[in-house]
Amino acid sequence: MRTTRAYGAQGSEKELTLRTIERRDPRLDDVAVRVTYCGVCHSDLSALHAHAADGDGLLVPGHEFVGEVVAVGDAVTRFAVGDQVAVGNIVDSCGTCAMCRAGQENFCAEFPTLTYGGRDRHDGSTTLGGYSGEYVVRENFVYHRPAHLDPAAVAPLLCAGVTVWEPLRRWAAGPGMTVGVAGLGGSGTSRCGSPRRWVRASSCSPARPERRTTPAPSGPTTSWSPPTTRTSPAPPARSTC
Ligand SMILES: [Zn+2]
Ligand SMILES: [Zn+2]
Known part of the structure; x- marks a missing residue:
């Protein structure tokens, strides 16, 4: 088990405080990322308020971050130590449902594992987010960060x-x-x-x-139909953020 520092709220705490948390050792298809920047999403505030009301477990927010790879599992093929990467709101999914196979894991039929407040699909632990020094995540949910992009500005692109x-x-x-x-x-x-x-x-x-820069529509409006090129099932009406 690895340890890192993180800002989190335990139980009914209403404020985040710096504490030490554990991260799993990388599994075969895991990437360990040293977090360098993490966006602050309004969802983080909502989660903090809801968590304080529930008073259950530890909450570490943060689901849009960038960083540097510091370790990889033996089966990882797309990343190496030193790579600059980014991670968003999803860190795992079933991988077999129609939406996962279509590359739209955000609509996974079993619901995706969220970057924080989710349930790890292997050990059942609660995922702890990117307000931390390090994050361990499946390779499939890590993205290379283009070198020409300002790392401090990239994180919000992973959510909003x-x-x-x-x-x-x-x-x-x-x-x-x-x-x-x-x-x-x-x-x-x-x-x-x-x-x-x-x-x-x-x-x-x-x-x-x-x-207002254009007139609001008045009178009857026409309905809109999607193009006929759609190749994956229509997503269910829910969001992950
Ligand atoms: Zn967000
Ligand atoms: Zn799925």
Whole structure:
């Protein structure tokens, strides 16, 4: 077993404090990552509040982080010590259901193992997140970080960023296509900001008429149908973040 330092809340504690936690030794397909930056997601705050109310076990938030590989399992093929990597909100899944086989593990029929507050599929332990010095994770859920990207800015792309990037890519959004975003919070804003070379943002929020740049639709609207190129089953209506 490995140990590292982490910010966590035990039981009904309402604040995170620095403490020592354990990490498993890398399994055959595991990668151990020294965490260098971890994003702060609003989900972390929600989890902290909910955890304080439940008063059960240890919570270490953080599900969007980048770092450096410090150890690998014997069967790992895509990573080596020293690689710069990133990890998002999911660290494992069943790997066999239709959605997993389609590469959409976020809709795993057995529900994916989340980076924190999840249940490890091998030993049943509670996963502890990236507000820590080190994380041990299956190779399949680790991503190489492009060297030209600022590591301090990459972490949020692993949650809010990918949440909105994936559907844009999925439906081949591009010049000339009009897309809708339900809410310009963290995820929506990242959608409008990151790919701005080909996305023009406008808002029709009735709560903020001063920000309106296009008229809100009036009268009957037409329904939208997905392209016929879809190759995987429709995802169930739930989210992991
Ligand atoms: Zn998040
Ligand atoms: Zn699955």
